[in-house]
Amino acid sequence: MYAHVESSAPRCGEIPHLWSKPTNQRKLAWQVKFLRRPYSRDGRQHPLSSRAPDIRLDPTGVEMPMNATTSEPAQPDAAQPDAAQGAMAHALQIALRGPRTLNPQTGAVVVSADGRTLAEGWHRGAGTPHAEVDALSKLSPGEAEGATMVVTLEPCNHFGRTGPCALALIEAGISRVVYGAADPGIESGSGAERLREAGVQVERWAVDEAEALIADWLLVQRTGRPRVTVKWAQSLDGRTAAADGTSQWITGDAAREHVHQQRAAHDAIAVGTGTVIADDPRLTARIEGASQPRPVVFGTRSVPADARIREHPHEFQQVSGDLTASLELLASQGVQSVYVEGGPTLASAFLREGLVDDIHVYIAPTLLGGDRLATGDVGVTTIGQQLRLAVSKTQQLGDDILLIAHPAADAAAKKEDA
Ligand SMILES: NC(=O)C1=CN([C@@H]2O[C@H](COP(=O)(O)OP(=O)(O)OC[C@H]3O[C@@H](n4cnc5c(N)ncnc54)[C@H](OP(=O)(O)O)[C@@H]3O)[C@@H](O)[C@H]2O)C=CC1
Numbered sequence: 001m002y003a004h005v006e007s008s009a010p011r012c013g014e015i016p017h018l019w020s021k022p023t024n025q026r027k028l029a030w031q032v033k034f035l036r037r038p039y040s041r042d043g044r045q046h047p048l049s050s051r052a053p054d055i056r057l058d059p060t061g062v063e064m065p066m067n068a069t070t071s072e073p074a075q076p077d078a079a080q081p082d083a084a085q086g087a088m089a090h091a092l093q094i095a096l097r098g099p100r101t102l103n104p105q106t107g108a109v110v111v112s113a114d115g116r117t118l119a120e121g122w123h124r125g126a127g128t129p130h131a132e133v134d135a136l137s138k139l140s141p142g143e144a145e146g147a148t149m150v151v152t153l154e155p156c157n158h159f160g161r162t163g164p165c166a167l168a169l170i171e172a173g174i175s176r177v178v179y180g181a182a183d184p185g186i187e188s189g190s191g192a193e194r195l196r197e198a199g200v201q202v203e204r205w206a207v208d209e210a211e212a213l214i215a216d217w218l219l220v221q222r223t224g225r226p227r228v229t230v231k232w233a234q235s236l237d238g239r240t241a242a243a244d245g246t247s248q249w250i251t252g253d254a255a256r257e258h259v260h261q262q263r264a265a266h267d268a269i270a271v272g273t274g275t276v277i278a279d280d281p282r283l284t285a286r287i288e289g290a291s292q293p294r295p296v297v298f299g300t301r302s303v304p305a306d307a308r309i310r311e312h313p314h315e316f317q318q319v320s321g322d323l324t325a326s327l328e329l330l331a332s333q334g335v336q337s338v339y340v341e342g343g344p345t346l347a348s349a350f351l352r353e354g355l356v357d358d359i360h361v362y363i364a365p366t367l368l369g370g371d372r373l374a375t376g377d378v379g380v381t382t383i384g385q386q387l388r389l390a391v392s393k394t395q396q397l398g399d400d401i402l403l404i405a406h407p408a409a410d411a412a413a414k415k416e417d418a
């Protein structure tokens with residue numbers, strides 16, 4: 001589970017009336033296979049590949065079924081196993097068949113009143129039918145009447161490139177909708193409300209995996225830029241290169257293998273021109289069958305004609321100028337996450353400008369001395385300005401240690417106040 005996905009809703013274990021029932025526990029013990037990006041950003045197998053989704057009923061009451069007469073959250077009936085639970089696990093799985101671009105990956109499954117799977121659908125990218133409509137399109141007229149639509153994301157309620165899914169569901173005669181993540185969009189959101197107004201029973205299930213699936217997309221909606229992970233490999237004395245500028249290699253095989261997993265888990269990989277010139281990196285994820293991040297070079301200097309980055313499976317993109325504007329440009333092109341593997345100049349610029357979500361530092365038990373420090377000007381001139389970090393993970397990788405940290409919440413708040 002991503003460390004950044006937070007919810008005020010209780011975990012499933014905190015709903016004893018639901019979890020005390022063995023049938024429900026069994027039903028919720030799914031294994032969801034990860035289809036496209038098998039690695040999560042903390043370097044383990046992606047959460048969807050290795051564990052059952054946690055399903056919690058939202059206790060806010062906001063998503064209560066329209067016809068509910070009590071303020072208790074809806075509960076599956078133990079005597080009548082709810083096929084929607086298995087359908088949610090499947091919807092999460094098929095959502096991953098869609099691309100990670102401008103739109104969120106979404107999966108949908110239509111379940112009949114007697115628990116049969118009638119159809120499934122997923123979103124194939126901007127301009128194509130949404131998952132619910134894709135699923136409905138596989139049914140004959142009238143077949144969806146009285147059925148349940150299980151979908152990983154709240155059905156949309158706006159006319160974008162396609163019509164509102166909420167309307168399509170109402171017109172198809174769907175009588176119950178179960179969804180995972182809420183749609184935060186001002187225009188696209190409120191589909192649940194519209195469905196409820198039309199008499200459809202609507203349930204929001206707080207499913208961690210549904211939120212995790214689109215966590216980067218949600219961050220893009222909130223900030224206008226992709227998630228940024230800054231990574232570097234350093235000696236124990238905090239250097240990222242020897243005095244002459246050579247740096248390959250500081251860390252060992254296990255750590256570098258981990259880095260390749262990280263590359264595969266991000267949409268783009270970025271370095272500055274300084275690194276291109278000094279290291280001539282390939283910037284590929286060297287794992288068989290891995291998704292390859294798009295290479296991006298920050299800076300104005302030319303990339304040498306024989307640079308290895310030119311052999312990358314994706315053509316590299318060069319950007320320069322304002323970092324925020326460059327990130328927004330990448331977001332507008334569908335990049336939801338960027339792995340910054342540049343040198344100290346670029347890493348420091350991202351840190352200084354408060355554009356970093358995750359910091360991955362690989363620390364090797366070696367000493368390099370000299371002045372090639374991991375960071376330069378991060379905007380700190382006095383101790384009161386230090387960039388405090390919260391550590392979310394440490395991991396031994398061979399002889400090296402990976403430390404994952406994030407700007408501490410209070411540090412971010414201080415920056416906003418300033
Ligand atoms: N151990 C490790 O993890 C790593 C070590 N290294 C080592 O680091 C050294 C290279 O460091 P460095 O030159 O800092 O490399 P960088 O990758 O940080 O490149 C620096 C360049 O980035 C460009 N740039 C773009 N936007 C900005 C911005 N907003 N602020 C500042 N610079 C920007 C500038 O290019 P321009 O001047 O063209 O405009 C700048 O000169 C080498 O010795 C290499 O081996 C490099 C990567 C990782």
Ligand SMILES: Nc1c(N[C@@H]2O[C@H](COP(=O)(O)O)[C@@H](O)[C@H]2O)[nH]c(=O)[nH]c1=O
Pocket residue numbers: 232233247248249250251255256259271275279280281282283284341342362
């Ligand atoms: N020196 C160093 C790293 N350096 C990073 O790896 C890049 C080389 O990538 P590639 O050519 O694709 O293998 C290099 O330009 C720099 O960004 N990484 C690490 O994990 N450990 C190390 O010790």
